[in-house]
Structures are given as C-alpha cells and as structure tokens.
Amino acid sequence: MHRHTAAALLAATLLLTGCSNTSDAPSPGATAQAAGAQVTATKTTFTPGIAAVGTDYTTLKVTITNTGTTPIKVNPLYFAIVDTTKAKHAVSIGTVKGEIATMELAPGENTTGTIAAEGTFTPDYVTWTSGYRGPEVRASVS
Template sequence: MAGRTVVLWLPLALLLLFVAGCAPAEEEPVSVQPSGPAEVDTSESMLIGLSAERAEGKPSVLSTGQSLSCVRVTVTNSTEKPLEVNPLYFSVTDTEGVRYEGTSALGMYENEIDTTVLAPGEKAEGMFCAEGDFRPTTIAMTSPLLIEIARAEVA
C-alpha cells in the first residue's frame, strides 16, 4: 500500500517542481506613457506606443445590456519584430486602483480592437471595453505570455 501511495504522489510532486521552476522572471515595471496622441518613442522602455482616450461604446447585436466603460486605444509597433494585438491582452484600471479585464465584454460592443499581428511601424486602433460603470484612468497591454509590455494614461 505504501508503494502505491508513493507512485501516486511522485507525479504530483514532479509537476509542482516543474511549475515552480517555470515562474516568470522578475521584470522591471513598464513605464506609464502620458495621455494624448501616441508619439513614437524609441527609448528602450517604450518601444510599443500605447494611447487611449475615454469613449462611448456602441452595443453590438450580442450585447446583453450591461453597462460598459470603454476607451479608444491605439497601439503602435516601434519594435523590429512583429507584435501580436488581441483584446484579451488589455486591461484598464479605474480611479480606485481596481483592474478590469475585458473578457466579460468581448463581442458586446462595436469596433473592438482587432486580433492581429502588427509589422514594425504599423499601428492598430479600436475600442476596448470592460463591464461596469467606472472611469478608466490607465490601460495596460500584455504579451501573449501575459507579461505587461505597455501602459498608458487614459485621456
């Protein structure tokens, strides 16, 4: 019986060791870009231009009528590599410091920022909304690995 218990717990222990070893390395915080038009800044910390302004989201045919807080976002790829853009990579923070993801509002509004890959020098524009009635003050964008790569104040 003891041998069977070890056999059952060994894979779990190995899995836990693997997951613990795969934790992301500590990253330096991303600089917050000021609100206003996206300016191309080629400094090391701002290779991805991100700007956002508050906007009124227009409900789509999929809308369930929930209240949405929206921003019109512009992403500019100033890197030398392709940049993936996806509405799932964005979040907004309100005046209280509460962070909102857009997963509950996907497809609920028109002109949603497209899922695309930007070549160097290209930009994408569109809406990002999160469920709730709040005032967005900051928008953040992550990479496909969910590491924050850009942050900007909402105008």
C-alpha cells in the first residue's frame, strides 16, 4: 500500500506542475530580449526571384535590429511565417527579389529584406530564431 501512495503522490505532483497556463514563448509583437534582436514585419507584394515557380507565395518585408551587445547572425532560413490558423510556413529560398541577406549584424546595426513562403495565406506573425536553436523573436505582421 505504501508503494501505491508514493505512486499517487508522484502522479499528482506531475499533473500539477504540468498545468500552468503561462508560456515561456514571447507573445506576437514582443521582443525576446535574450535573443538581443528586434524584428518588424509588414506584408508586401510578391516579386519573383530566380527560384520562384509561379506566383503562389506570401511575402513579408522584415527588418531585424541587433539590440544586444554581441553580434547576431541573419539568414533567411532563420525566419518562418505563422498564419492566422497558427500553421508555421518555412521560408522558400531564392523565390523573392530583395531577399534578406545572410550576414552578421554588430550591436546597433539593422538590415531589411523580404522573405516568402509558398502558398497564399494570411500571415499573423513572423519568427526569427538566433541560429537554428537559439531564442525566438516574434513580430506581428502589420
């Protein structure tokens, strides 16, 4: 019986610690200060790039600013577009003119460019991840 009590106590503890309705992810439009970056995004007209197949793309103009104290890396592959149904769309490389460049930004520097994802959908927010595994910054699409 002692074993059943310990198991019930462990189950109750796990259940209660997993029932938080707070999230560690930044809300759309917020800046993740840990990432040392600020991102803005606006919907823009699609202008086909060299790798575009057709015109069925959703395109955003994004600006990223290094608000930290160390350099950050920018790469189109570090962005994703989340639509109003919360589906996440990967960015298609080379499909749009003026694509955001791959570079390193020193503290205080910024860059602007476009990103595009296949398909026509209503974008809700864009995410930028510091590298492939770093903190995520979300910006509402205006």
